[in-house]
Amino acid sequence: MERTFVMVKPEGVARGLIGEVLARFERKGLKITRLAMGRVTTEQAEEHYAHLREKPFFGELVEYITSGPVAMAVVEGPDAVRHVRNLVGATNPLEAAPGTIRGDFAVELPYNIVHASDSPESAAAEIERFFGRS
Numbered sequence: 001m002e003r004t005f006v007m008v009k010p011e012g013v014a015r016g017l018i019g020e021v022l023a024r025f026e027r028k029g030l031k032i033t034r035l036a037m038g039r040v041t042t043e044q045a046e047e048h049y050a051h052l053r054e055k056p057f058f059g060e061l062v063e064y065i066t067s068g069p070v071a072m073a074v075v076e077g078p079d080a081v082r083h084v085r086n087l088v089g090a091t092n093p094l095e096a097a098p099g100t101i102r103g104d105f106a107v108e109l110p111y112n113i114v115h116a117s118d119s120p121e122s123a124a125a126e127i128e129r130f131f132g133r134s
């Protein structure tokens with residue numbers, strides 16, 4: 001069993017896509033074991049996107065992810081990290097295949113609806129960052 005962290009980003013929540021996004025993970029056979037609405041703080045955003053700190057769009061990215069309520073979930077199952085990344089699709093909506101969440105619901109960066117952890121190690125850090133130690 002593996003755990004991953006998923007976030008429906010502000011425009012996904014604003015567009016009413018929380019249920020649509022989470023349903024895809026459930027339909028696949030993965031389990032939602034934690035679920036919360038919340039706001040990402042600037043401090044959390046800077047930590048969460050630390051790997052992009054040198055990019056020219058870093059400031060806008062932090063502004064975007066902190067701009068409104070988000071939905072956060074822990075998704076569990078065999079190879080949950082890779083299954084969820086497959087269901088989410090490529091980072092750039094232009095390259096995300098139809099049938100994936102980003103391929104079906106997004107048109108341009110940075111607005112790609114959903115975040116999903118890229119490794120079990122990132123998942124553990126992100127679950128702790130957004131849900132706290134448990």
Ligand code: UDP
Binds near residue numbers: 061090091110112115
């Ligand atoms: N992003 C962007 N421009 C880029 C790369 C990334 O706006 O050229 C944004 C986009 O919202 C993406 C987030 O930064 O989801 C985090 O980037 P990462 O490379 O970690 O992609 P992800 O893991 O979300 O697919």
Ligand code: MG
Binds near residue numbers: 116118
């Ligand atoms: Mg990433």
